[in-house]
Amino acid sequence: MIDADHKFMSMALDEAHKAAERDEVPIGAVVVHGGRVIARGHNLTETLTDVTAHAEMQAITAAADNLGGKYLTGCTLYVTVEPCLMCAGALGWSQISRVVYGATDEKRGYHTLCNNPFHKKTTVDGGVMAKECGQLMTDFFKKKR
Amino acid sequence: MIDADHKFMSMALDEAHKAAERDEVPIGAVVVHGGRVIARGHNLTETLTDVTAHAEMQAITAAADNLGGKYLTGCTLYVTVEPCLMCAGALGWSQISRVVYGATDEKRGYHTLCNNPFHKKTTVDGGVMAKECGQLMTDFFKKKR
Numbered sequence: 001m002i003d004a005d006h007k008f009m010s011m012a013l014d015e016a017h018k019a020a021e022r023d024e025v026p027i028g029a030v031v032v033h034g035g036r037v038i039a040r041g042h043n044l045t046e047t048l049t050d051v052t053a054h055a056e057m058q059a060i061t062a063a064a065d066n067l068g069g070k071y072l073t074g075c076t077l078y079v080t081v082e083p084c085l086m087c088a089g090a091l092g093w094s095q096i097s098r099v100v101y102g103a104t105d106e107k108r109g110y111h112t113l114c115n116n117p118f119h120k121k122t123t124v125d126g127g128v129m130a131k132e133c134g135q136l137m138t139d140f141f142k143k144k145r
Numbered sequence: 146m147i148d149a150d151h152k153f154m155s156m157a158l159d160e161a162h163k164a165a166e167r168d169e170v171p172i173g174a175v176v177v178h179g180g181r182v183i184a185r186g187h188n189l190t191e192t193l194t195d196v197t198a199h200a201e202m203q204a205i206t207a208a209a210d211n212l213g214g215k216y217l218t219g220c221t222l223y224v225t226v227e228p229c230l231m232c233a234g235a236l237g238w239s240q241i242s243r244v245v246y247g248a249t250d251e252k253r254g255y256h257t258l259c260n261n262p263f264h265k266k267t268t269v270d271g272g273v274m275a276k277e278c279g280q281l282m283t284d285f286f287k288k289k290r
Contacts, residue, residue, distance in 0.1 A: 045215060050209055064195055085262050094196050
């Protein structure tokens with residue numbers, strides 16, 4: 001793991017903690033462009049009563065708004081948990097250059113339903129700070145039971 | 146094809162025409178609950194500079210807002226073109242009861258990348274007014290070339 005990945009995934013994890021504080025499934029994301037965070041998001045599906053309000057969706061929309069263009073070429077999205085099909089599809093449309101995720105989602109992660117939903121030029125790295133990212137999810141669902 | 150499907154797909158097609166008027170890829174959607182249209186949407190990716198602003202995504206968010214709950218059980222979504230992976234994933238999360246689409250999308254439709262992204266209780270019907278829905282897309286892209 002390179003230092004920058006650790007730094008930005010920690011920021012995504014901070015976002016996930018914000019979701020946890022609102023009793024939302026604790027997933028967070030940041031988008032980085034030129035070494036700078038240009039967008040942040042955390043899951044708000046309960047707060048907004050909207051199944052589309054995942055951390056990645058909000059970060060994608062905010063990043064495009066920041067850049068003034070809908071494509072995220074040259075950007076990296078860090079997200080604490082493997083994207084679901086919806087978010088992977090959105091990342092595909094965005095033509096983002098790199099996706100870095102933490103914990104794998106064996107139940108709803110995109111890999112359970114399809115192989116490569118991303119743009120052909122997108123690189124994907126999973127497992128960055130997987131333990132910390134996954135632990136937050138485990139703790140959340142344990143509390144719910 | 147049942148009469149109701151024709152009626153609601155015509156409304157989705159009206160939405161698609163609104164997108165065409167804005168020079169957007171002409172796709173429209175409506176959500177029906179208890180025989181009543183509770184949400185409408187058309188593609189606004191260029192206008193909003195946002196790859197996530199597909200017709201379905203907007204209709205899903207608006208329908209949940211109308212119902213006051215995030216799940217669309219008991220609802221049917223009519224969309225003029227087969228949903229992409231992102232929209233199919235969102236429809237999956239929504240637990241919508243039925244999805245009806247018009248034209249098939251051989252390039253970016255969900256079926257090109259995965260088999261069944263929907264909730265296990267969701268029924269899916271394609272090909273309703275496929276000719277009209279597809280023609281609008283063909284005309285749009287012919288004009289763009």
